Amino acid sequence: MVTLGVDRIREYGFLLEGKKIGLITNYSGVNSQLIDDMTAFYDASYPVVKVFTPEHGLYGAMDGAKVGDGIHPKFGVPMISLYGTKLKPSTEDLDGIDLLVYDIQDVGLRYYTYIYTLANCMQAADEAGLPLVVLDRPNPLGDVISGNRTDPKYDCFVGAHRLATRYGLTAGELGYYFKQYFGLKLDYQVIPMQGYVPSMKWPETGQLWNLPSPSIHTFHSALCYVGGCFFEATNISEGRGTFAPFQVYGAPFVDMDQLVKVLHERIHDPNLAFRTRAFTPFWSKHEGKTCFGVEFIPLSSSLDFMPTALVLMKTLMELYPNDFEFRSYADVSRLTSLSGDHSVDDYLAGKRILDDLLSDWQRQSDEFSTEVKGCRIYG
Numbered sequence: 001m002v003t004l005g006v007d008r009i010r011e012y013g014f015l016l017e018g019k020k021i022g023l024i025t026n027y028s029g030v031n032s033q034l035i036d037d038m039t040a041f042y043d044a045s046y047p048v049v050k051v052f053t054p055e056h057g058l059y060g061a062m063d064g065a066k067v068g069d070g071i072h073p074k075f076g077v078p079m080i081s082l083y084g085t086k087l088k089p090s091t092e093d094l095d096g097i098d099l100l101v102y103d104i105q106d107v108g109l110r111y112y113t114y115i116y117t118l119a120n121c122m123q124a125a126d127e128a129g130l131p132l133v134v135l136d137r138p139n140p141l142g143d144v145i146s147g148n149r150t151d152p153k154y155d156c157f158v159g160a161h162r163l164a165t166r167y168g169l170t171a172g173e174l175g176y177y178f179k180q181y182f183g184l185k186l187d188y189q190v191i192p193m194q195g196y197v198p199s200m201k202w203p204e205t206g207q208l209w210n211l212p213s214p215s216i217h218t219f220h221s222a223l224c225y226v227g228g229c230f231f232e233a234t235n236i237s238e239g240r241g242t243f244a245p246f247q248v249y250g251a252p253f254v255d256m257d258q259l260v261k262v263l264h265e266r267i268h269d270p271n272l273a274f275r276t277r278a279f280t281p282f283w284s285k286h287e288g289k290t291c292f293g294v295e296f297i298p299l300s301s302s303l304d305f306m307p308t309a310l311v312l313m314k315t316l317m318e319l320y321p322n323d324f325e326f327r328s329y330a331d332v333s334r335l336t337s338l339s340g341d342h343s344v345d346d347y348l349a350g351k352r353i354l355d356d357l358l359s360d361w362q363r364q365s366d367e368f369s370t371e372v373k374g375c376r377i378y379g
Contacts, residue, residue, distance in 0.1 A: 001206030003194035005135030005172070006031045006103055009044055012191050015099075015133055016046045022089075022097040024052040024082075024121055027060050028105035028210050037103050037135075038075055048077060049096055054104060054117040055083040060214050062283065083113065087157065088120035091128065100125050100132040105212045106171045107222050108141035110150070110163040111229050111338050112212070118171065119161060119178045122186060131187035136172035136196075136377070138205045140212075140222050143168040143198035143379075145369045146304065148361045150340035159340045164368040165306070165361075166226060169375065170196075176375035190377060198379040201301035215245040222246075223298045227309025230344065233334035235325040236316055237291050241281035248279050249312060250293020252286060253323040260294055262319065266311050271300040307354065314348055 006029065009016060021041065023029075029037035041048050051058065057067030058079060066084035071077070080093050094100075100121055104114045118134070125132040147165025155161070161181055169177065172190035179188050202209065202219045209219060216222050221244065228246035231238035239248040250256065256276040263274065277295035281287050296308070317324050327334045335344055343360070346352045 001032065002138060002196045002200070004032055004137055004207070005191040005193055006037060006040060008191050008194070009040065009046065009135070015189055015191070016044075016101070019046070019098040020049045020096060021046060022050045022052060022094065022100045023048045024054070024100060024102040024104065024117065026053055026056060026058050026104055028212055029103040030210065032207065034208070038072065042075065048075065050077055050093070051079045052089060052093075052100075052117075052121065053079060053081050053083070055113045056213055057081060057083075060211075062214055082117050082120065087116070089124045094124065094128045094130060097130065100130055101135065102132065102171070102175075103135040103137070104171070105137050105210045106139060106174075107212045107216060107225065108139040108166060108168070109225060109229065110160075110165055110167060110340075111158040113157055114212075115163075115171070115174060116157050116160060118175060119182075122175060122178050122184060122188065123182060126182075126184040126186040129186075131189065132175075133189045133191060134172040134175050135191050136170050136193050137210075138193070138196060138200060138202060138207065139168065139170050140202040140219060141166060141168070141226070142201045145365045145372075146361065147306065147365055148340055148343055149364045149368055154336055154340055156337050158337055162368075164365045165340075166365075167368065167372075168198075169372060170377065173372070173375045173377050176377075177372050180375065192377050196378050198376070203301060215240050217243075217245060219301070220244075220247060220298050223301070223303050224296055224305045224309075226304065227306035230309060230313060230335060230338055233327050233338055234313070234316075235285065235323075235327070236313075237279075237281055237285045237293070239279070239281075240284035241287065242279045244295065247297070248277050248293060248295045250277070250279065250291035251323070252289050252291055253320055254292045254316070255319075256292040256294065259315065259319065262315055263294060263312065266315065267308055269303070269308060271298065271303040272305070272308060273297045273299055307358065310344065310347060310354060310357075317348060
């Protein structure tokens with residue numbers, strides 16, 4: 001079994017002993033024995049004086065919910081939210097801290113907000129002259145890099161910093177990329193894993209599934225999140241509030257038999273099975289209404305769901321032109337924010353064919369692969 005960074009904090013006492021620690025974490029911050037970070041740090045006599053929390057707070061609030069500051073109920077230290085009124089620690093927040101430590105389970109995709117909390121905390125630490133340590137964890141999707149890179153003009157909290165969609169780095173490696181990208185001078189360290197091989201997907205790590213957020217219930221959800229996240233920009237349910245987020249897609253107006261019949265003509269992926277599926281979200285889009293659509297079942301951890309997601313979206317647009325809708329986000333198309341440029345819009349509008357789009361994205365991901373070679377820790 002892979003040994004996590006947090007499992008090794010006693011080995012790395014030279015980084016942690018005698019420091020007043022600001023811990024950036026949430027419910028995913030547990031060691032291999034499922035002991036939470038705060039308890040693990042106190043048991044090792046490393047005093048945590050403040051806790052900083054990303055989206056969903058310390059305990060897993062629903063998607064998009066704003067979580068305020070508070071006091072840790074067990075240890076009595078301040079908890080400062082970095083999702084809501086502010087996204088970055090202030091100078092005042094960092095008072096009384098000698099060291100920032102980051103330990104949050106990532107999902108390996110650029111539209112996941114935790115990685116921007118890491119980037120913001122690194123910049124704040126750099127400005128304050130504080131060191132920052134990442135306790136490393138597996139990238140559930142392994143070291144595969146794919147997809148396009150963000151256009152800086154559309155940078156936001158769900159896509160920024162010229163990242164590839166699937167960036168193939170652990171959180172610790174990603175920190176090295178951020179340090180390089182921003183030209184930071186801070187003392188940045190990683191407590192690495194043991195037994196980790198970069199090509200590993202989550203099932204190969206031997207670790208229990210560590211729920212990264214309330215809507216990534218399983219490794220299969222994470223696999224289908226690769227392109228399924230784009231459906232957040234539409235009025236099609238992507239399965240939030242159901243038994244299988246990002247594996248089921250539909251809406252009350254969809255004829256699921258018609259949809260699946262067309263998909264069988266357009267999608268031929270040996271790593272994927274799919275079927276008609278009706279479902280009723282208990283929150284999020286179409287709450288309490290029966291949606292009709294499709295359920296996807298990954299058959300291999302090597303699945304690349306992105307092409308399927310794009311074909312599915314275009315198919316739904318074509319079949320239901322009077323019902324299918326897009327959403328806006330901060331005066332920009334939500335799809336543009338998530339995709340990082342207009343390439344997906346062009347594909348959906350018929351201005352580009354899928355093979356051309358994916359070929360262009362491969363060129364961009366190859367470029368990113370070259371840039372991050374020096375950021376790799378493993379292998």
